[in-house]
Amino acid sequence: MAVVFEKPKALADIPLHYCPGCPHGIIHRLVAEVIDELGIEGKTIGVAPVGCAVMAYDYFNCDMIEAAHGRAPATATGIKRSRPENIVFTYQGDGDLASIGMAETVHSAARNENITVIFVNNAIYGMTGGQMAPTSLPGQVTQTSPYGRDVNHCGWPIKVCEMLATLEGPEYITRVAVNNVKNVKNAKKAIKKAFENQIADKGFSLVEVVSACPTNWGMTPQKALEWVESDMLPYYPIGVYKDRSAAKEEK
Amino acid sequence: MAERVLMKGNEAIAEAAIRAGCRHYFGYPITPQTEIAAYMAKKMPKIGGVFLQAESEIASINMVYGAAAAGVRVMTSSSSPGISLKAEGLSYIAGSDVPALVVNVQRGGPGLGGIQPSQSDYFQATKGGGHGDYRMIVLAPASVQEMASLTIKGFNLADKYLMTSMILADGTIGQMMEPISFEDAEIETYEKPWALTGTEGKRKHNVVNSLYLKPDQLEVKNFERYERYKVVEENEPMWEEYMMEDAEYCVVAFGIASRVAKNAVAAARAEGIKVGLIRPITLWPFPKKALAAAADKVKGFISVELNMGQMIEDIKLYTQCKRPVALCCRCGGMIPSPDEVLESIRKAQKGEF
Numbered sequence: 001m002a003v004v005f006e007k008p009k010a011l012a013d014i015p016l017h018y019c020p021g022c023p024h025g026i027i028h029r030l031v032a033e034v035i036d037e038l039g040i041e042g043k044t045i046g047v048a049p050v051g052c053a054v055m056a057y058d059y060f061n062c063d064m065i066e067a068a069h070g071r072a073p074a075t076a077t078g079i080k081r082s083r084p085e086n087i088v089f090t091y092q093g094d095g096d097l098a099s100i101g102m103a104e105t106v107h108s109a110a111r112n113e114n115i116t117v118i119f120v121n122n123a124i125y126g127m128t129g130g131q132m133a134p135t136s137l138p139g140q141v142t143q144t145s146p147y148g149r150d151v152n153h154c155g156w157p158i159k160v161c162e163m164l165a166t167l168e169g170p171e172y173i174t175r176v177a178v179n180n181v182k183n184v185k186n187a188k189k190a191i192k193k194a195f196e197n198q199i200a201d202k203g204f205s206l207v208e209v210v211s212a213c214p215t216n217w218g219m220t221p222q223k224a225l226e227w228v229e230s231d232m233l234p235y236y237p238i239g240v241y242k243d244r245s246a247a248k249e250e251k
Numbered sequence: 252m253a254e255r256v257l258m259k260g261n262e263a264i265a266e267a268a269i270r271a272g273c274r275h276y277f278g279y280p281i282t283p284q285t286e287i288a289a290y291m292a293k294k295m296p297k298i299g300g301v302f303l304q305a306e307s308e309i310a311s312i313n314m315v316y317g318a319a320a321a322g323v324r325v326m327t328s329s330s331s332p333g334i335s336l337k338a339e340g341l342s343y344i345a346g347s348d349v350p351a352l353v354v355n356v357q358r359g360g361p362g363l364g365g366i367q368p369s370q371s372d373y374f375q376a377t378k379g380g381g382h383g384d385y386r387m388i389v390l391a392p393a394s395v396q397e398m399a400s401l402t403i404k405g406f407n408l409a410d411k412y413l414m415t416s417m418i419l420a421d422g423t424i425g426q427m428m429e430p431i432s433f434e435d436a437e438i439e440t441y442e443k444p445w446a447l448t449g450t451e452g453k454r455k456h457n458v459v460n461s462l463y464l465k466p467d468q469l470e471v472k473n474f475e476r477y478e479r480y481k482v483v484e485e486n487e488p489m490w491e492e493y494m495m496e497d498a499e500y501c502v503v504a505f506g507i508a509s510r511v512a513k514n515a516v517a518a519a520r521a522e523g524i525k526v527g528l529i530r531p532i533t534l535w536p537f538p539k540k541a542l543a544a545a546a547d548k549v550k551g552f553i554s555v556e557l558n559m560g561q562m563i564e565d566i567k568l569y570t571q572c573k574r575p576v577a578l579c580c581r582c583g584g585m586i587p588s589p590d591e592v593l594e595s596i597r598k599a600q601k602g603e604f
Contacts, residue, residue, distance in 0.1 A: 043449035045321070057458045063447040065320050066345050066460040071313035074305065078325070079300045079447060082275055086321075104313070105442050107306035231551025 008032035010041045012061050021214040021221025023029065024052060024177045028059055030184070031091070034192045036040055037067050038199065039180055046085040047072045052126040062184040070101020073108035076115045079224050087198055088115040095125045095176040098134040098158050101237040105160070105206075110169040113204035116194045119160065120125035124231060130216030134158045136237055142216070157235065165241035179212065179228040183238070201243060210236050252433040256582045260398045260424040261328075263431055263542055264354055265290035267399035268326055269311040271406040271438055273352070273425060274300035275325040277314035279333060280306055282366045283422040287328040308333040312340025312353075319349040322446025322460040324396035324406055329356035330422075332363060333520050334380070336574020341415055342381030346461025348445075350409035352402065353387075354418040359391070359584040366593040370506055371558035376419045376567070377535045384473050387415040387486065388433035388482050394430035397414070400436065407439040410484055423440040427452040440552065461498035481534055490538035491530040494520060498527030500599050501545045503566050510528065512529070512555045515592035524600050534562070539569040545571035553577045553595050557586060575604035 007013060008031035018024045022034050044062035048054060050069035057064035067075040072090035080088045097105050097119050107116065124142055125131040132145040135157045139148040149157075161175045172194060176187035187209055194205035208234050212224035219227060240246075258266065267289045268276070276291040288304070295302035305311035311327050317566040318325035329337060334355045344351050356550040359365040376594045377387045390406050398420060444511030450456050463469035491509075494516055495501065498583050502510035519526045529545060531538050545552070551574045554563040560578045567576055579595035598604075 041450070042452040045449060046495060047317075047446045057460055061450070061456050063449055063457045065317065065447060065458070066461075066462050067316075067346075068313060068339055071309065071316075071340075074310040074313035075317035075320075077303070077310075078275075078314035078319070079321045080278065081314070082318040082321035082323040082325070083448065101308050104310050107310065120399060121543075178509075 005152060008036045010035035010061050012059050014058065016224070018052065018057060019057060019215040020225065023211045024120065026178050027209050027211065028056070028186060028190045030191050031089070031118060032060065033188065034195050037115065037192065037194055039089050040087050040199070041067040041084065044089065045083070047076045047079070047088065047090040049092040049096040050092065051096045053091050053093060053120065053126065056091050057102060069103055070096050071101070072096065072101065073117065074116065077108055080113065080115050081102060084114070087195065089118060089195070092120070093126070093146070094123065094133045094135040095119045095121070097100040098160050104202065106164070106167070109204050109206065110167050112169040112171060114198055114201060115199045116198050117206040118191065118205070119206055119208045119213050121160070121208055122213040124216045125212050126213050126216055137231060159236065161241040169204060170206065170242060171203040171244050171249065174240045175208040175210065175236060175238050177200050177210040177238055179210070207246050208236070210238070253434040255430040255432050257428055257430050259286055259426065259428050260395045260420065261286035261356065261426070262290050263381050263395050263399040264328070264402045264418065265294070266560050267402035267433065267436070268352065269294060269298065269300070269578065270407070271324065271403045271437060272440070273324040273326050274298070275323050276300070276302050276327065277305050277311040277318070277325070278327050278329065279305050279311050280376050281330045281333045283358060283583065284328045284354065286425070286540045287354060288436065291383040291544050306544045308336035309339060312337040315351050316340050316344050316347070316349065319344060319351045320347065320447050321386040322443040322448060324410070326352040326354065327335060328356065330356050330358045331360050331369070334375065338381040339592070342383050342385060342389065343386035343517070344388070344460050345381070345457050346383060346458060348413040348527045349459060350413050351415050352405050352409055352418070353415055354420065357421045365584045366422065368507060368586065369557050369582065369584060370508060371560060371561070371582060372419065372420055372475055373534065373556070373561035376417050377537070385476070386535055387417045388412070388483065389419050389428050390422055391532060393506050393530060395424065395427065396431040399431050399433060400423060403436045403438065407437070408487065410439065412479055419506070421507050430547050438470050444533050476592055485531060488536045488538040488540070489532035490541050491532060492541065493528040493530070495527035495529065495544055495545065496546070497525055499527040499551065500524065500596060502526060502528045502551045502555055502596065503542070503552045503562065504528065505562065508555045510587055511587055512592050516597060518589060518593050519596045522595060526596050537569060538566050542566060542569040546573040550572060551577065553579055553599050555579045555592055557589065558582050577604040
């Protein structure tokens, strides 16, 4: 019988721990498919974050390291500078990348560190049970913003792509989403480009994946994906925020 | 005769690291260790190495973590407030069992403290600093020669035992110049089958990790690590004894304080006081046996330290408080004169501890 659908080889054949309806599984799969298609599993080294994806080191079949909270880009820098011939990626959430690890994010982008960063933005701290994230929307109810995020009290959510795009350093900064089939397909294209950039020595590529957290948003998976469309994407628009090589070609 | 060169302590560390095969340095500026970074910035690009100034101490130690996991000899250097920031990474490096060399050219604290020499990070270096059960090999140079030789030794030990070696120096030795030789340096190399190199499709993936959510697994990991630490404690203590053969009193001092203490011991001998010196070279593992043996023959100890009295606790612990221990200390960047130490020795002889 013909096999019409199977797990990417770069993904281990074990059950993921993610909640039902969580898009992390989709995003893991996209990264793994890209690793398969580029034939780079044998030389790829992944950096897992602290957060929901903390155990990603068990899910990817390539060599993996578990970084301290927010420090994945620094740890990835140490690896890439030691083994420039390897492909190094980080997989981080919004608390990890945009709060505690903001300095590491900004400076690895500024250095145009030749690494690939997969940034999953679901506007909440998932692993610790639903606290306000640096990307939680104005008015968003979380465990630590029970009356809704008051921007006068705790500030505005951070638009990471827009901010990083102001830097001279990075090669490729883009935002995608995984709330429908079309967006998932486009997300994969962006992730593939982010890895291809590294292979071509072009430098720092970050793909922000707007995701959902049904469990901590208190929604059904279906409703959560609708909320991505109605509330998240207007604040975090999909698009390419910086693509140095493409900009050069246009000139 | 071995060729000798005149070098600053900090530069001796940097040159020794390069000779030990270190080609990766990640750091952040702080006084008084600046010369290490400056030396690396100049040399590394010329020998195919990497010098990278990180955005923070935290980033630099996590770069060290990544490079160590990738299997290369790697180091960072800092001074006291910067080491506090690195504590997070030190804990992760310990929990992941990867080797690294970290230099602390100590300055006075707490807080921003000062920029003058100090030994007030003894507790931080020997008792933890970061969270969790872990140890670091702590090497305390007392000369520019030892800045070099202990750096090379530190790399060897780190690779051998898969842990961090810390050079616990101070601003004085960092800044002073002495003639040194590199010729007797022994560079050891170790296989690193655990390193992140890419599987090349030939083996199961390597994972460098400090997370164990199952308590029984985490406990076993800690047990295994402490078995390794036991071997270090058995095999690696280093110390120097000076005029201890017939000593009735024992001064204990490390690093720059030991040089002042040595002068005071010689002066006390000239006065007819039978006093000697034990200088721990490894602060962890602490030279327990030397102290225990001394406790069986001397009448008392004098701990000379550039802090408010930190090593004195280990002296009491490892002599099981068999003899009284006096404290002769200065802190904040102040250094005791040989006369101050001599006075402490005289007092000890009179039974004043």
